[in-house]
Structure formats: structure tokens, C-alpha cells
Amino acid sequence: MKTEKQELIINSATKEFVKSGFEKASTNEIVKEANISKGSLFNYFNSKKELYFYLIEYGVQVVEQIYEQIDLNETDLFKRIEKLGLKKLHIQRKFPQVFDFLTSLAHEESDEVKDDIQHKINYIFERGIEKLYQNIDYSKFREGINVQKAIDILNWTMLGFAERAVNQLDTFEEVGEQYIKEWESYSKVLRDSFYK
Numbered sequence: 001m002k003t004e005k006q007e008l009i010i011n012s013a014t015k016e017f018v019k020s021g022f023e024k025a026s027t028n029e030i031v032k033e034a035n036i037s038k039g040s041l042f043n044y045f046n047s048k049k050e051l052y053f054y055l056i057e058y059g060v061q062v063v064e065q066i067y068e069q070i071d072l073n074e075t076d077l078f079k080r081i082e083k084l085g086l087k088k089l090h091i092q093r094k095f096p097q098v099f100d101f102l103t104s105l106a107h108e109e110s111d112e113v114k115d116d117i118q119h120k121i122n123y124i125f126e127r128g129i130e131k132l133y134q135n136i137d138y139s140k141f142r143e144g145i146n147v148q149k150a151i152d153i154l155n156w157t158m159l160g161f162a163e164r165a166v167n168q169l170d171t172f173e174e175v176g177e178q179y180i181k182e183w184e185s186y187s188k189v190l191r192d193s194f195y196k
Contacts, residue, residue, distance in 0.1 A: 003020055005034075005036065006040065007095070008034040008035065008036065009030070009034050009036070009041065009044070009051075010032075010058060011033075011074045011094055011095060011096065011097060012029075012030050012034040012049055013025075013030045013034075013052075013055055014031035014059075014095070014100070014101040015033065015097045016029050016030050016033065016056055017052060017055065017101055017104065018097055018100045018101050018104045021108060021109065021110065022049075022052055022108055022110040022113050023106075023109075023110045024046065025052075027041060027051075028187070030051075042058065047089075049112065049113065051088060053113075053116070054107065055115055056102075056117065056120060058098070059098050059101055059137070060102075060120060060124050062095070063102065063124055064124070064126060066084060066087050066088060066091070066128075066129065066133050067128050067132075067196060069083075069084075070131050070132060072082065072131075072135050072193045073135075075135055075136055075137040076136075076137065076140065076152065076185055077136045077137075077138075077140075077151070077154070078190070078191050078195075079159060080132070080136070081132075081155070082158075082183065082184075082187060084132070085158045085161075085162055086180065086183075088162060089162050089179075092162065094108060094168065096170060099183055100157075102121070105117045105121050106121065108141075108188035116117055117183075131162065133151075137171070137196060140196060141194055141195060141196070142194060142195060142196050143196075145194050150190075150193075150194045153182075154191065155191055155196075157186060157190060158183075161182075161183055169182055
């Protein structure tokens with residue numbers, strides 16, 4: 001499959017599955033959005049289920065690539081999450097729905113796919129959480145701070161910031177520096193609140 005066509009199929013299929021779930025997702029909507037024929041789609045995938053699991057595998061590979069880039073020598077939680085957030089932002093520019101799709105898997109109710117989803121998703125998220133927080137220097141947090149709640153606030157802020165950036169940017173390369181500086185200002189507020 002050509003890269004351009006692959007990207008069109010991935011983006012239109014993830015969008016449709018996020019919106020409708022597995023059962024109600026329409027291959028007609030997917031091919032219409034991707035501007036390809038139904039025959040062309042089924043040249044690559046024998047069924048909707050095969051396409052769905054291809055997207056899961058693709059999403060898992062994307063997340064694995066992010067995990068592989070975690071710098072375990074970086075012990076400052078803010079810096080580590082910041083670097084990961086920027087990598088995620090790059091990926092979201094190319095495949096805007098991939099993370100929404102992976103998140104939607106936790107709520108999928110279809111008996112046809114539900115059981116197969118669970119072990120894939122549980123493994124990837126458990127591995128990610130374990131690696132993300134491995135070798136972090138928690139002594140930097142001020143005494144009396146609930147570290148887990150501070151981490152939640154940091155993650156929510158980063159997710160909201162990334163979502164806003166993805167919606168506003170045409171190309172990350174054009175104005176990426178502006179967003180990095182802006183994120184650093186938010187990060188400083190949180191760091192000053194939580195760190196000694």
C-alpha cells in the first residue's frame with residue numbers, strides 16, 4: 001500500500017471507529033472519507049474486523065515507538081513528560097485520531113472484538129505507565145504534595161494543551177517553537193507549584 005493511501009485509510013477508518021464503535025462503523029463512510037473505492041479497501045483488508053485489528057496493531061506500534069524514546073536518564077518528571085508530549089504532538093499532526101482510537105477501545109462493547117482488545121490494550125498501557133515513571137526523582141516534589149494528584153494534573157494539562165495545539169496548527173514545523181515556549185510557561189507554573 002502506498003504511504004499516502006495508507007494514511008488516508010488509517011485516518012478515515014480511525015475517525016469512523018471512534019465516532020461509531022466497531023458494530024456501527026460503516027465501511028461506506030470510511031471509503032467516502034478516504035476517497036477510495038470499496039473494492040480498493042477490500043483489496044487490502046478482507047473484512048471490517050481485519051481493518052479494525054490492523055488499526056489496533058498500528059496504534060500499538062505508534063505507542064511502542066513513543067515508549068522506546070523515553071529517556072530513562074531523565075529523572076525530572078516534567079522534562080520527561082514534556083519530551084513525550086512533543087513526540088505525541090508530531091504523531092497527532094499526521095494521524096489525528098490514533099490516540100482517540102486507542103482510548104475508545106476501552107469502551108468497545110462488541111462481543112466480536114471485545115475479548116481480543118482487552119489483553120492487547122492492558123499490556124501496552126501497563127508497560128507504558130511502568131516505563132514512563134521508571135527512575136523518576138520524586139524527592140523534587142514539595143513535602144505534603146500528593147504526587148499522584150500532581151501527576152494527574154500535569155497529564156491533564158499536557159493533554160489539553162496538545163489537543164488545542166493540534167487543532168490550531170497547520171504544520172507543526174512552521175510554529176512549533178512558539179508552542180514549545182508556551183508549553184514551557186505552563187510547565188513552569190506547575191513545577192513552581194509542586195517542586196521544592
